[in-house]
Amino acid sequence: MDVLSDVITVLRTGRPRSARVAWHAPFAQHFAPVPGAAGFQIVLQGPCWLVLPGSDPVPLAAGDVVFRPHGRGHTLADSPSTRPTAPACHPDDPQPLQSYATSTAGGLTGTDSPAAVTLCGAYELDPARTHPLLEDLPELVHLPAHLGRHPALRATVDLLAAELERPRLGTDAIVPALLDTLLLHILRAWLDEQRSSVTTAGWAAALNDPVTLAALQAIHRDAARPWTVATLAAEAGLSRAPFARRFATRLGQPPLTYLTWWRMTTAARLLRESDAPLRAIAAQVGYASEFAFATAFKRQHGTAPGRYRRGA
Known part of the structure; x- marks a missing residue:
């Protein structure tokens, strides 16, 4: 897998949820904080406002995509002055995020045209396997609608909106796949937006x-290979010392430190999701000795692999 695909595989858990909601003014729906989740709002028809604690309200227009990667609460409203009247969403019953639902909310109903129509949704994340790429994301990723920008993201939104508005045979299989595709396109779009940034550190950088990306792709393509700084530098097209400095500057850690972290993160996923014997998992993440693997795993996760699997 490539780096971004691996990131999604590692951090995603459970089943994503989404709903298409027609909002009738006046409306102000508070979405409560949900630890271990990331949420999105996509405006199909607008305008509306995103109200965040301690920040200025954000005006949203049709086509805007908003991603909240850290599970913080927010309010969606027809106006910043409208006070929330609906009960706050509870983590165990995150209304109106019933799975693949279409609903109507707000003040007026019936034949009145909605003031806004949105797609809202949430992804369950595993806090124990959070990838540093997710930690680098800001509190709010706002991708305003611009003609011709991020066409793949717009196409995915259109497909998801159509499935939620008119569920048919196969919708229960199509929607989760579209939601995972949507998450990848949101992250791609955010990374593209950062390309012109002068920042030299962090996952976006x-x-x-091309240098650090080539090394990361090599690690994620074959984590079991006996990588050294020199062989990773060769993959990246630099000599050893300049490569090591560049990698550490970008990601805040040496290449082999990240390699070990990724191996142990992959091992934890395999222990939780498969019944493969420990020696097979050890070999899959680059350890010829089960003892060496167990030592490295305990150093990273604070417990032996067998006990970790039983606890999971």
Whole structure:
């Protein structure tokens, strides 16, 4: 897998949820914080406002995509002055995020045209396997609608909106796949937006840098290979010392430190999701000895692989 696909595989868990909601003014729906989740709002028809604690309200227009990667609460409203009247969403019953639902909310109903129509949704994330790319994301990723920008993201939104508005045979299989596709396109779009940034550190800088990206792709393509700084530098097309400095500057850690972290993160996923014997998992993440693997795993996760699997 490539780096971004691996990131999604590692951090995603459970089943994503989404709903198409027609909002009738006046409306102000508070979405409560949900630890271990990331949420999105996509405006199909607008305008409306995103109200965040401690920040200025954000005006949204049709076509805007908003991603909240850290599970913080927010309010969606027809006006910043409208006070929330609906009960706050509870993490165990995140209304109106019933799976693949279409609903009507707000003040007026019936034949009145909605003031806004949105797609809202949430992804369950595993806090124990959070990838540093997610930690680097800001509190709010706002991708305003611009003609011709991010066409693949817009196409995915259109497909998802159509499935939620008119569920048919196969919708229960199509919608989760579209939601995962949507998450990838949101992250791609955010990375593209960062390309012109002068920032030299962080995952956005690393994935937009051909040198560090080549090394990361090599690690994620074959984590079991006996990588050294020199062999990773060769993959990246630099000599050893300049490569090591560049990698550490971008990601805040040496290449082999990230390699070990990724191996142990992959091992944890395999322990939770498969019944493969420990020696097979050890070999899959680059350890010829089960003992060496167990030592490295305990150093990273604070417990032995067998006990970790039983706890999971």
